[in-house]
Amino acid sequence: MRLAKGHFQAFTEVVSLLTRHRDLTWEMAKRELSERYAGQAFGLLWAIAHPVFMIGLYVFIFAFVFKMKIGGTVEMPLDYTTYLLSGLVAWMSFQEAMTKSCTAITANAALVKQVVFPLEILPVKGVLAALFPQVISLLILIGYVLITHGSLPLTYLLLPVLVVLQLMAMIGVAYILAPIGAYFRDIKDFVQLFALAGVYLMPVFYLPTWVPELFKPLLYLNPFSYLIWCYQDALYFGRFEHPWAWGVTGFASIATFVIGYRIFRKLKPVLGNLL
Numbered sequence: 001m002r003l004a005k006g007h008f009q010a011f012t013e014v015v016s017l018l019t020r021h022r023d024l025t026w027e028m029a030k031r032e033l034s035e036r037y038a039g040q041a042f043g044l045l046w047a048i049a050h051p052v053f054m055i056g057l058y059v060f061i062f063a064f065v066f067k068m069k070i071g072g073t074v075e076m077p078l079d080y081t082t083y084l085l086s087g088l089v090a091w092m093s094f095q096e097a098m099t100k101s102c103t104a105i106t107a108n109a110a111l112v113k114q115v116v117f118p119l120e121i122l123p124v125k126g127v128l129a130a131l132f133p134q135v136i137s138l139l140i141l142i143g144y145v146l147i148t149h150g151s152l153p154l155t156y157l158l159l160p161v162l163v164v165l166q167l168m169a170m171i172g173v174a175y176i177l178a179p180i181g182a183y184f185r186d187i188k189d190f191v192q193l194f195a196l197a198g199v200y201l202m203p204v205f206y207l208p209t210w211v212p213e214l215f216k217p218l219l220y221l222n223p224f225s226y227l228i229w230c231y232q233d234a235l236y237f238g239r240f241e242h243p244w245a246w247g248v249t250g251f252a253s254i255a256t257f258v259i260g261y262r263i264f265r266k267l268k269p270v271l272g273n274l275l
Contacts (some may be wrong), residue, residue: 085141104126
């Protein structure tokens with residue numbers, strides 16, 4: 001009971017803090033996006049161009065070059081490109097947020113050393129910046145499904161719920177990785193290696209039924225798989241193909257959000273000494 005009470009207090013504390021500093025957090029997220037493309041002729045347009053190019057490339061490869069015939073069945077109702085993108089879009093945003101969070105403290109050393117600055121927003125601004133391309137990609141994917149299939153399943157209405165749950169999970173992970181990155185600078189490279197390999201350890205390119213029994217435990221032990229299944233239910237299957245994944249994702253997102261914040265709060269006093 002005491003543990004549950006502590007988690008609830010931490011949840012209300014971090015929500016209140018982020019709400020109180022929402023304007024500053026949003027401005028810093030926009031600045032991070034603009035600084036990323038500073039000095040380039042097209043500037044922030046690249047933040048839109050990148051997801052447009054990525055989705056266009058996958059559509060071209062799988063729909064026109066390889067002409068994948070998967071789809072139109074109960075098991076695979078839409079085309080393979082939609083299946084792939086429904087999971088890949090969320091994972092690419094998540095992996096970028098993890099990479100950014102590793103340097104959230106070290107890249108803002110001057111702010112960290114200020115006594116009155118709310119350090120809690122530093123990992124969050126990177127998460128918001130990483131989420132922006134995903135929003136663009138989701139809008140493009142919605143347009144693609146409308147063009148190729150003529151309508152959208154009602155499950156698309158669940159997208160805001162999924163984005164909020166994903167955002168909570170991303171912030172929680174960022175709160176864990178940010179102080180680790182200040183102490184152990186190599187963590188960024190480990191995260192990037194995990195991001196490269198991780199996409200093959202979750203059901204982005206394949207259905208769970210395609211996986212040999214020997215390797216299926218790896219799929220179900222991967223916590224990211226459940227988020228991918230939720231997005232596939234909403235964007236691809238149009239039904240609750242993986243109902244248990246929604247419960248796991250909801251619980252895991254909230255738990256990660258709270259635990260991550262509590263870890264960050266505990267390590268916050270020593271962060272300035274690590275720079």
